Amino acid sequence: MLIDFHTHHHRSSLNLINVQVLHVSAETRSQALPNICSLGLHPWFMESSWQDAWHNLEELSQLPQVIAIGECGLDRNCKLPIALQTIIFQKQIQLAESLQKPLVVHCVKAFSELIALKKQAKPMMPWVIHGFHKKASVYQLLLEHGFYFSFGAAILQDQAFVADAIATIPTSRFLLETDDRQDLQIEQIYERAAQLRQISVNSLEIELLETYGKLTGN
Numbered sequence: 465m466l467i468d469f470h471t472h473h474h475r476s477s478l479n480l481i482n483v484q485v486l487h488v489s490a491e492t493r494s495q496a497l498p499n500i501c502s503l504g505l506h507p508w509f510m511e512s513s514w515q516d517a518w519h520n521l522e523e524l525s526q527l528p529q530v531i532a533i534g535e536c537g538l539d540r541n542c543k544l545p546i547a548l549q550t551i552i553f554q555k556q557i558q559l560a561e562s563l564q565k566p567l568v569v570h571c572v573k574a575f576s577e578l579i580a581l582k583k584q585a586k587p588m589m590p591w592v593i594h595g596f597h598k599k600a601s602v603y604q605l606l607l608e609h610g611f612y613f614s615f616g617a618a619i620l621q622d623q624a625f626v627a628d629a630i631a632t633i634p635t636s637r638f639l640l641e642t643d644d645r646q647d648l649q650i651e652q653i654y655e656r657a658a659q660l661r662q663i664s665v666n667s668l669e670i671e672l673l674e675t676y677g678k679l680t681g682n
């Protein structure tokens with residue numbers, strides 16, 4: 465059984481847990497939700513009317529097929545003021561805690577703020593940094609602060625630091641993803657990760673299924 469922990473695409477296969485991520489708007493309806501999904505308010509798509517989207521998210525995220533909250537977080541490349549991003553992110557932190565679902569975090573150029581928020585919130589639920597591809601010092605700091613990681617396309621590049629990270633990261637602290645890459649299959653990411661960790665794909669599948677179970681209670 466493979467797990468794509470963060471994908472923007474629908475894919476159905478008997479041996480795949482496809483966690484599809486959706487940005488919730490005021491118009492999103494429960495009928496439109498994929499069988500397994502994670503829901504959030506992404507800083508890129510937030511407008512002045514985000515409150516309506518927020519109320520909808522609060523409601524929809526209680527459904528059993530919603531296994532995580534997010535992606536949500538902080539992004540310094542986005543127009544929305546960081547103070548407002550923080551308020552909306554904190555609401556989702558609280559939502560994840562109250563529903564006991566993990567938080568899928570999108571973070572661009574705001575890792576120190578992210579760590580400060582985690583220290584302040586002292587969450588019981590895991591926070592998973594998705595699509596991590598930053599440098600070693602940031603990675604080490606996040607690992608020390610108890611973050612989880614979801615690795616994707618970046619591990620395919622030989623030069624990438626994350627290729628080293630995935631070779632040594634503790635088993636229980638990561639999952640794999642394809643994110644928005646339609647041309648990429650999760651099988652490719654599993655093969656590369658297994659090669660870097662010097663284990664078989666089958667062993668990796670078993671390990672990640674266990675991690676997924678611990679994170680989501682599924």
Ligand SMILES: [Zn+2]
Pocket residue numbers: 470472485535643644
């Ligand atoms: Zn994404």
